[in-house]
Amino acid sequence: MCARKNDVKYWDQAHVKVKKHSTEYAGNITKQNNIERRRSTLTAHPTTLLGIQFRDTPTFEQVDSNEYFIDRNSRAFHYIIEYYRTGKMFWRTGCCGVTKEEMIEELSYFQLSIDILDNESKINPKSTNSPIKHMSNRLPSRSPSNSPANLSNDPFTPPHTPKHGKIQLVGAGPGDPELLTRSAYRAIKEADIILSDRLVPAEVLELIPAHIEVMIANKTCGNAEPAQEELYKLSMQALEEGKNVVRLKQGDPYLFGRGGEEYRFFQSKGYDPIVIPGVSSCMAAPLLAKIPATFRGISSQFLVCTGTGRRNTLPDIPKFHPNRTSVFLMAIHRMRQLSQDLIDIGEYPPDTPCAMVERASCKDQRVIKGTVGNIAEVMERVGCAPPGTLVVGKVCDVLYEDGRKYDGVVFAEDVLKADVNQNLLVFDLPTIYIDTSTPSESLNAQTHSMGDNYTLADIFGNSEEWRSLLVKDIQAIYSQTACICYNQPDTSKLVKDVKRMYDEKEGCRSEYFRTALSAIWVKKDNGMIVFSKPNISSQIFELILRYLYTAEIFKSSLDLPVAFDLMTAADELGLTLLVDTLQKRVLDKATLWYKRYFFTVLQASSSSPHLASLYQYCSSKLLACRNVLIKSDDIDALTADTMLDILQKDGLDVDELNLWEAVMTWAHKKNPNISTEPSDWSDEDVDCMKNLLHDIISHIHFVDLTMTEYNGIVEKYKKIFPQGMVDALKEYHESPSKTIHQDSLHPYAHCLSPRRYVRSLILTRRQGHCLLTGIREFRQDSRPNYVPCLLILQERGSNFGFTTHDIQAIINRSGQKVLVMKGNTPDSFICSPCSNSEEEPIDMSNKVMTFGQGPDLRLGIDNKNPDESEGFDESEELNHLASNTINVEEGPRGRYFTEERCELIYGIERLIIGTVAVSITLPLNIVFPLN
């Protein structure tokens, strides 16, 4: 049947035209003829094809609103239409080039008995070789065929005198409406009443036009017989009312579907049912589970059995055959017994591959793959509900690649290796496809084993807190995935299980997944949710999903570098609980990674507020360890912004020349194709380096270099130096006394002013860094009109003849407040009201700020100076610094300075702003110029 207008050009097509708005006339038009017929002619034989079509509303496929055509032999059609008109068959052998075969074919198609041909014309219909033979099979025709369905429709036997109605037994296929045959589709569109099996899914029933009455058989367990009786009764009533009755049956009507019984019943009542085959689940289920029913060299037999015999008896168990595929329907409830019987009675080797295909072709299809020996156990563990088809045989593995995971497939080995005693939910993650081709961005290529389960409880103890947080995540995922998590037979049950295990809590913490799985954002490709995260390797994503679904993280995931990768991925996906856990872990293991991956970690942590502890760690390390900047291998992990950020740090403990070299190493690593020898650079190379280094270069404090060093650099790299900067530096070098460099608004102010160092004989570097870090952190609030100021540190006053009175004098002379600090240990200061037990206590009134809770600074007493300024060992953990520093406390502003202490410094700054800088002209004084 064809509905396209341009197909009319073929001369041998019959074109049936119904005049517009006419219910009276119908016509047939071929290219040669234009013969009109009354509708009454076409409906002269009401149970034949034309009769049925034009009895009510014509249902041939429409070309136009009033035109239909049937893609049939127009010459034969002439005789057929004449038969409708006159009741006589004028065709004789040899007439008008229409062969006997063609004539029979056409009669069959139009559901006319071939008895209307005279005896001489009759031929064995089986010998028909018409090229359009299949058409008759596709239509609810009386076409002769070998099929049991059609044998009973034999057109040679005179039809029973029909009662008014018509009955069709229609196969609805396994579930997906796309797998309905065209005949089945047409039948359900044209029916007056549809009596459907329970197993026919809603998606198919939805295709039924609203005006058609639908009844669903109530064939529940133990109720099959009464339900069947009711079906018969309703069908007969409708038939006797002259209705077109469709018995809609799941799969194929005859295969374990009582279709044969129903056929007999209706035949005994004088109706010849039309039977429309359907795609049977016995074929569709294996196919849709990637299992070919037969496969050369592996399976050459295909057996379909029931898993439950009549009246709930045990079925006959087929004997094992190595080259056979066996399919069992109605087997789920009997799986324990059936699999045992297969092994014991059927002598199946327990390791024979098998698969349970649940809800084949439906949106929530799931496959459980195992062996005859373990399938029952696995089905019990993951939960499994009818309808499902069991496939047994070696073919089950043939299209599966070893070890690969497939969407919608649960592998027995995964389920069995989970420790049930931990009461964790374990199941496959069927709906999220993990693209293993994604390159792993792991810190190194070290693989990780997925063995060894580790629960969060092991890390946190049995705290209820993590459990409730976790359950929120799980619930969030489940509530959103209910529609896509199609391997779960009963999602609500799963959620209930989770709720039973943990307290029920509303909400969700993983904003990322909530959004990602929401209807607005979700992107589905072939029914799968696709997460495009090229920077997260597939192994890491799998660990994340596993954590989300099962509350497990693996012990091995806690080892570097997996822990680091997992942490950054979890951060990106907003799983803060996991991030915190892993961050602690990564920090604890810092000695293992910092030399090799220092910049990688710094870079990753610099961009995330959740990784602040790591960032703080790296920043401190950067300041305190002379070599870390110049010696770490992975400097190219830094982005230009982070590099700039580093160069702007006060108190970097690196010579400016080394810093310049580190910058150039970075630039070359970023552009490995550019020669390390600037004289070899092409114009393009120069542009590229200029772009990269433009901002960075002006943050090198070139004034800290000797003239020779500076000239060497400029000479070599002058192509990438901004001319203005070169000029300014030249001017500076020619007359260093000029104060051009003090102009903070100068575009090259950084180059022209010295880097802020702790240049002290009495303060250790750590003390200096500690102080600078604190000040710098505090100054991130940066007030716009920040005025240069001085902080004065005084120590060992008495050793140098400095008395309490001198201090007093300074305090009196200065503004309102003075901060007095004293180096204590190599890492710390103590600052407190000055006093000297042997002399008059200094009157500090409100001029002296106290700082910290350390012992009093006692002027005039020789405090041993534990100066280790040059003895700093950069390989030492900076953690040590933190833990050994008296004044260090965790605070909202960072590690070194609590809010309160920052406030103190703030007070000092306010004091000094606008006042004449107080300086003590003793060699002991340390001056921090703060621009």
Ligand SMILES: O=C(O)CCc1c2[nH]c(c1CC(=O)O)Cc1[nH]c(c(CC(=O)O)c1CCC(=O)O)Cc1[nH]c(c(CC(=O)O)c1CCC(=O)O)Cc1[nH]c(c(CCC(=O)O)c1CC(=O)O)C2
């Ligand atoms: O004799 C009985 O009907 C009861 C025994 C029983 C059977 N399957 C069973 C049960 C348990 C039960 O339903 O309580 C078990 C049974 N009956 C059924 C299913 C499918 C399901 O519930 O998802 C299942 C399988 C459940 C499972 O996988 O564990 C339903 C069923 N059985 C059957 C049909 C077809 C029909 O009645 O029209 C239907 C479909 C009904 C519908 O959709 O409305 C038919 C059936 N049940 C059965 C057989 C016998 C097979 C044989 O030995 O040749 C046959 C085949 C036949 O009668 O031609 C046996």
Ligand SMILES: C[S@@+](CC[C@H](N)C(=O)[O-])C[C@H]1O[C@@H](n2cnc3c(N)ncnc32)[C@H](O)[C@@H]1O
């Ligand atoms: C009573 S039998 C009817 C079989 C049906 N006539 C056919 O040809 O598919 C019902 C059984 O078919 C199988 N079945 C039906 N629909 C299925 C589906 N969508 N996926 C897997 N198996 C299915 C199950 O084994 C179920 O127990």
